[in-house]
Amino acid sequence: MATRLRSVGKKCTVIGGSGFLGQHMVEQLLEKGYAVNVFDIQKRFENDRVQFFLGDLCDKEALLPALQGVSVAFHCASPAPSSDNRELFYKVNFMGTKAVIEACKEAGVQKLVLTSSASVVFEGTDIKNGSEDLPYAKKPIDYYTETKILQEKEVLSANDPCNNFFTTAIRPHGIFGPRDPQLVPILIQAAKSGKMKFIIGDGKNLVDFTYVENVVHGHILAAENLQKDSPLCGKAFHITNDEPVPFWAFMSRILTGLNYDPPKYHIPYWLAYYLALFLSLVLWLLSPLVTIKPTFTPMRVALAGTFHYYSCERAKRDMGYKPVVSLDEAIDRTLQSYPHLRRAKA
Numbered sequence: 001m002a003t004r005l006r007s008v009g010k011k012c013t014v015i016g017g018s019g020f021l022g023q024h025m026v027e028q029l030l031e032k033g034y035a036v037n038v039f040d041i042q043k044r045f046e047n048d049r050v051q052f053f054l055g056d057l058c059d060k061e062a063l064l065p066a067l068q069g070v071s072v073a074f075h076c077a078s079p080a081p082s083s084d085n086r087e088l089f090y091k092v093n094f095m096g097t098k099a100v101i102e103a104c105k106e107a108g109v110q111k112l113v114l115t116s117s118a119s120v121v122f123e124g125t126d127i128k129n130g131s132e133d134l135p136y137a138k139k140p141i142d143y144y145t146e147t148k149i150l151q152e153k154e155v156l157s158a159n160d161p162c163n164n165f166f167t168t169a170i171r172p173h174g175i176f177g178p179r180d181p182q183l184v185p186i187l188i189q190a191a192k193s194g195k196m197k198f199i200i201g202d203g204k205n206l207v208d209f210t211y212v213e214n215v216v217h218g219h220i221l222a223a224e225n226l227q228k229d230s231p232l233c234g235k236a237f238h239i240t241n242d243e244p245v246p247f248w249a250f251m252s253r254i255l256t257g258l259n260y261d262p263p264k265y266h267i268p269y270w271l272a273y274y275l276a277l278f279l280s281l282v283l284w285l286l287s288p289l290v291t292i293k294p295t296f297t298p299m300r301v302a303l304a305g306t307f308h309y310y311s312c313e314r315a316k317r318d319m320g321y322k323p324v325v326s327l328d329e330a331i332d333r334t335l336q337s338y339p340h341l342r343r344a345k346a
């Protein structure tokens, strides 16, 4: 109730509001009484209560109309991690984020909440209950992560209380839920083509998978607690389900929930990693002739075979965060939302 009262009359803009997380943000913001603008390069849904602004966030002039009269901007736009396009990541995540900051300041937006990623500290080796104090990855696992680091630094250092401009960053990890175009669809595609036979490593590595509604809840709490002298100013916060789970148990639960067999043979982590590395080298050599997107990339092998789970104590302490949907419930809701991916029983 308190949250609802505080949010009445608030106007916000969701940059990247047509995306998976963005659409869920829009739905919950509307439910909480916010007036919502969406700025995105594409329009992917219809809603009379939302004002859409189409444009590229790298263009400050295009952003300005979407930010007029707005008190909070949520920036959750990014090229898809799988695009692996270094120039595009640099242009959108780094240069584009600079444009977002400039446009917010010029339009008089008071709060900017960035969707960063817990992966900004991940280098492909185990992280167990990692806090926000871990240093940024010196060797990020891919170009996407490299530019998420640049982006987060840019937003946090733009915090400027003297000019009434406050910034914070949310670092979710492994977001999943209805309409996710990545995790479940990629997994089921791999299972369909017979590639989900092997567990990479011993299968005991714990990982955070975070239900999209919990991620949205973290963003809204961040916006509502971000103000002068609050501990959120210029700081990053992990938002997770706070229930780390073995990576392969989670994958198996999704697979069996959609009537696919879970993987049962084990392959040593380093063997999988070097095979994926060798495959990407071969595909790179062949790239002038054919473009093939491999299912197993070194990055995915690293994510599938190591521990990477994070503490969200800072978010609990500073913004009263607590996941609103348990992992069990989240998996059930997600499975129900993908009837078209369910395999018919023989």
Ligand SMILES: NC(=O)C1=CN([C@@H]2O[C@H](COP(=O)(O)OP(=O)(O)OC[C@H]3O[C@@H](n4cnc5c(N)ncnc54)[C@H](O)[C@@H]3O)[C@@H](O)[C@H]2O)C=CC1
Pocket (backbone or CB within 6 Å): 015, 016, 017, 018, 019, 020, 021, 022, 039, 040, 041, 042, 055, 056, 057, 058, 075, 076, 077, 078, 079, 080, 092, 096, 115, 116, 117, 118, 148, 171, 172, 173, 174, 175, 176, 181, 182
């Ligand atoms: N999906 C995941 O597991 C995780 C995602 N994140 C972050 O969460 C955010 C949202 O991710 P998703 O919703 O999964 O991605 P998504 O690909 O579904 O949505 C991204 C949106 O950004 C828009 N966009 C891209 N380039 C743009 C540009 N130049 N100008 C305007 N709009 C542009 C796209 O059109 C799309 O609607 C991203 O910042 C991502 O880095 C962080 C941690 C985990």
Ligand SMILES: CC(C)CCC[C@@H](C)[C@H]1CC[C@H]2C3=C(CC[C@]12C)[C@@]1(C)CCC(=O)C[C@@H]1CC3
Pocket (backbone or CB within 6 Å): 081, 116, 117, 118, 119, 173, 174, 175, 182, 183, 186, 187, 190, 295, 296, 300, 301, 303, 304
């Ligand atoms: C084929 C299988 C070995 C794995 C299929 C599932 C993967 C597609 C996903 C498992 C962990 C996911 C993940 C991300 C994308 C999808 C997975 C690799 C991110 C890279 C998305 C962007 C981020 O900021 C970090 C995420 C970490 C976990």
